[in-house]
Amino acid sequence: MIDLRSDTVTRPTDSMWDAMHKAPVGDDVFREDPGLNTLEDKVAEMFGKEAGVFVPSGTMGNQIGLKVHTQPADEVIIDENAHIYHSEGAAAGLVSGIQLRPLPGNRGVLSASLVKEAIRSHNDWDPRTRVVAIENTSNKGGGTCYSLKTMHELFQLTRVHKLALHLDGARIWNASVATGTKLSEYGAVCDTLSVCFSKGLGAPVGSMLLGSEEQMKKARRFRKILGGGMRQAGMLAAAASYALDHHYEKLDADHLKAKKLAEVVAASPFFDIRSEHVETNIVLFRVVRGTVSNALDWFASRNVALIPFGGNTIRATFHFQISDNDLEQVLQAVETYNGA
Ligand SMILES: Cc1ncc(COP(=O)(O)O)c(C=O)c1O
Structure with missing residues (x-):
């Protein structure tokens, strides 16, 4: 079967299996998995972020990202086509007790002017806008890319209003290749981002949340609470690393x-x-x-x-x-x- 249902259906190649087989491993909950530690440093550096936390899925990366930035009853501005809004089982309500505010972007892409209108006032009865969450590329938008200019405008807006900007970058690799934008340029215009190795890059499992040291310290704790602490996960890190080195191109x-x-x-x-x-x-x-x-x-x-x-x-x-x-x-x- 020629399987075009998703870019998540790829199988590890022989060379990827080989890399996984040879991976040095240790207990990652004790931070002792050498391959995983190296991967977290390597990807954080690619995006110009201080630290990264390897997670089993993009959903967990996004949800921990939102959790890091919010308190219960906060509100997150998001595009109405977003994966976080449609396809994560309303986890934002369950995990963080927060409300999502979907806006009608253009094929999954929000503009700063649209977002600005949606930022709440500070009346007692207003939800507290805390985060703007964007998705690049937008899956339901049809693989659409944000321009760096739009991301920059959104980031500036979030600085003015003291909000966090979270990027669901499950397919940020595709956006980077399609627009010629460096990964570090994306990293510079968001507070946290979640990236996936298991979509177009072709690793069997694995995503990563990236941000500051302090945010990732919190994220590591939330990952453990959610049951996402993994032990000898170096074989997964080896697959992700192989995917970055060989499939990105x-x-x-x-x-x-x-x-x-x-x-x-x-x-x-x-x-x-x-x-x-x-x-x-x-x-x-x-x-x-x-x-x-x-x-x-x-x-x-x-x-x-x-x-x-x-x-x-x-x-x-x-x-x-x-x-x-x-x-x-x-x-x-x-x-x-x-x-x-
Ligand atoms: C844009 C986007 N974000 C997040 C995810 C969630 O990734 P996972 O299936 O690894 O939880 C997906 C999955 O397809 C996605 O397309």
């Missing part, structure tokens, strides 16, 4: 494939897409003739797995285990689709 090829698919989808009378909206590895398109389930069945019968993405939208996501040949087959499936 392949993301551009995923983006080119996504663009190619978007062009072919745009030429089909059965689908609707603005191909210029495809900026990274995610392609969202709408079924305008026939049904989503018919279309998904058609693709499945051509050995292509896609995922329904709400309403009449379908998502295709590229990753390094999709070959040029695979892409050709996907394009053929689009071109021959007759709506039946």
